[in-house]
Structures are given as structure tokens and as C-alpha cells.
Amino acid sequence: MDEAGWDVEPGDEIEPVVQAVGRLLKVCREAAGMRVAEFGEVMGYGEDMIRKIERGQRIPRPEFLDKADDVLRAQGHLKAFKRDMEQARYPKKVRDLADMERRAVEMLLYGSHNIHGLLQTPEYARTLFEMRQPALTEDIVERETAARMARKAVFEREPAPTLSFVQEQVTLERPYGGKMVLRRQLEHLLEVAQLRNVTLQVMPTDRQENAGASGLIQVLKFADGTAIGRSSGVFNARPVSSPKDLRILELRYGMIRAQALTPRESQAFIEQALGRL
Template sequence: MDGTDPVADGADEPDWEPGLEDDDSGSVVAAVGRQIKLWRTGAGLSQAELGEAIGYGENQVYKVEAGKRIPRPEFLDRADEVLGAGGKIAAMKEDVKEARYPKKIRDLANLEKRSVELGAYGNHNLHGLLQTKEYARALYDMRRPTLSPRDLERYVAARISRQEIFTREPVTALSFVQEEVTLTRPLGGRMVLRRQLEHLLEIGRLRHVEIQVMPTDREDHAGMGGELQVLKLRDGGTVGYVSGQLTTRLFSAPKEVQTLELRYGIIRSQALSPRESLAFIEKVLGET
């Protein structure tokens, strides 16, 4: 492979610039870079020689070793083989994978991975696990202050990566209650909304997923305090998760979690049933 290949050389990869919320990720990336440098110098290779051997440019190797760029999985695999690391470099792929995404999203994703049951109520846009890539990109593109193109793509990739929860085994029981307005607000445009509604119908037909719609004309509504999420974990514990304009908060105290569970249960009872909700989404799709 030519070391100047734009993909192999990481031309589509962002340089790593850790922010305040990503200081731990910056440490991981820097540690991986130091390990690669130690193995490279131990093998008596220059950065250019290693790059040529694994199909990457010298500049890419320099930036990875300096902790300025997150290495791709194939970079680590090839470096492991060429440097004779016996799997020690390749083993860092999971740590690097986690470091690619913002910390608060990694933390939530880790909770989701540990959950056997997840319930979420959303009132202003569709829940992240339900979003198509185009819908998620439209949401992040609307943020003010604006995100840089690099950060926008990181957030979108992180959100979509969490959706493996729908296909992994053992399955997680998933339920979502969405306000009616989230099904009709054309974020990103009409075509983005149409594809999003089609996606909702696909997900809503999975046996371990239930999607419910909260009609706008409901006179009683337990969700006036805002969106919430409740996760029951494999170890028997339960946590609550809420997010606002500038903050997110995790609740683990039994009394607080019990309050969120109670609210979510009442919200579900006030919404349309899952069967009625799918029919409602089909109707909205037909009118979009």
C-alpha cells in the first residue's frame, strides 16, 4: 500500500485536541502513542520506516506517537505485526475506540451496555438511540455555539455507535415514550423526517422494543418535569439519567431513582399503547 494513500494516512481523521471533558481520553491517546514509540525505537525503526512498513505516512506515525491523532484499529494491528508486539499493541484497540467519543457520551454508552432494561421519555426531539444518522447530524448542526466539523462528526459517530444495543445479545428490553411533536417537527428537512419515521417503524417492530407516543391533547401528563431515562443494570441496581441545556446528571440514590421510575411508569400509562403508537407513526408518515 502506498504510504501517501489519503485514507491510510489518516487524512479523514481529526487531529486530537482534548477538551476539558475529554482529558481522560487525551491521556489514553498519549499513552498509546508512547507505547508505539517504545516498540518502534526498540525495533530500531524510524517513523518513516514504520510508516512505510504498515502503509501509513511518516506524518501519521509522528502524530500518533505524539498523542495528536487517534490511530485507526488497522494502524494498531499492522504496527503490532511489524513490531512483533505479540498482540500488546493490538490489544489497545478497545481503549482507543472509547477515546474517539466525548466523555459524557462514553459514560452513557457504558451504562447502556450494562443494562438489562432501559426506559426513556423524550419531549423535544427523538431519543438518541432512535435517531438516524441524518437526523442526528441535523441536531448537532443546529447547536449554538456551533460545533466544528470535526466535533460534529465525533458526536454523530458516538451517537450512532450506541445503537448496537438493538442487536447485541443478551437483548436489552427497551421502551421509549416520545411526545407527538417529536414526530412532526421536520428537523433537517422533510426527507430526513420521512426516513426517520420509517426508521422508527422498523425499530418499533423489534420484539424487545416498545415505542409509545404521548399525544399533545393529553390533559394529564406526569412528564412535565422534562425528559428522563431509567436503566436497570445487570448487577441488580437501577440508575436514573437526566439531561438539560448545559448539564447531565446521573441519579443512583434509591429515593431519587424511585421517583424517576414512578414518573416513567405513569408517563407510559398515559401514552398511547405500543400498537396504537405504531399506527399513529404510520399515519404521520403518510401525511409527511
């Protein structure tokens, strides 16, 4: 895959911004007296890729704009769009989710099928996308994986959000991608669990009662007192924001946490799982 960026999804609302960046890039290149071939050689990309970016058909990576701004002496005009292109790198369907995760001050996250996206390693995430059927193209796999990894910036925010994860035992045992991928994934879970703003718990398979039997739960709370939640087992899996609906999700999540292993027990459980690999 060419590392310059990703193709724009047809009809995406970000398309006009990408096109504007492309036009600006062309203006700056021509003002610098550089032909497409010459500019492409300096940037390390072929003429076709540069033309696609200038036509607004390809989303340039922020680092591409950094280098292009320096090469063309654009005085920061190209770099000014880095944040916009950072947003554009998310596929359309996850852009709103990423924005909500950036704004959330507290997240309640229960996963019953796979490791939650915010906890995934690049190798684990890539494996999940590679297993999709019908098969995704390599370009889409790259973009989806990169977008998922970019969402993990929530762990670096200041002030840090409060994050609570509960994972079903089976999600820690499925060897997606092979044992080495699973080993690194479990090691990463132990690293994340050490963060002071993170609580990570495991729901053992042998529990006779499990309030999460109907599927995943996600609740994101914001600084203004509002929140949004979703569960695959209620409200037809649609996002909800009314206090009444959110109370139902929070009640279920509270019961799940009470039924799961404690954080300390969960850490020991993951360490034991690692020892069996």
C-alpha cells in the same frame, strides 16, 4: 476530516492511555525499520497525522490499530489496545453514559424535545450537532456523531436489555435536516419497534394530561439491582440513585406510558406520519 481518529481532549483521563499507545506505535514502527513518511504512505495518512498519533495527541481508530499491527508485524500488541481506543472515541462527557448503557438490563426513556439518541439515524444525529450554537467544528461534529452511533451497540447485546421508549409527537414531526432525513428517521423507528426487547410508544400532542410535561426522563437499571435516573424536571436534573428518588421517576414514567398510545397504535401513528411526508 482525517479519518485516523480524533484529537485528545486536554485533561481527559484517557490521555495517558492514548499516549502509551502512541509510544508503542513508534517503538513498533522503528523496530520494523520504517520511517514516518514510509509508514504514513502505507497507512494512507500524512506524516503530521502519524506524528500526532505517536505523540498521543490523536486517538487512533480501532481499525487503524488493526492495519498498523499487520503492517508493522506487531504480533497483536497494537491490536490489544483496540478496546481502549474504542472507549476513547467517546467524548469525555458521554463516556460514563455509554458505559452505563452497556451495563443496563432495562432502560426507561422518555423524550420530549428530540428523538432519543439511541433511536437516531446518523443523518439525524449529525443534523442536531450541526445546529448547535456556537457552531461546533467539523471534527467535533464527526466525533460526537460517531460516538452516538457507537452507543447503539446496546441493540446487539446478548442477552438483550429491555428497552422502553416514549416519544412526544412533536419529535416525530420536526423536519431537522429536511424531509428525507425525517423520513429515514421514521422508517428507522418502525424497524427498531419490531425488536422483541423494544417497546416504542408515542405521546400525542392532544393529550389533556401528560405526566411528562416537566421534561425528559431516563432510568437505567442494572443486573445487581441498582439503578440510576435523571429527569430535567426534578432533582435539579441531577442523576439520582436512591430508591426513594427512583420510585418518583418510575411513577412518572409509568403514568407517561399509560397516557401514551399503545405500541400498536404508536406504530400506526408513525406510519401515518410517514405517509404525510
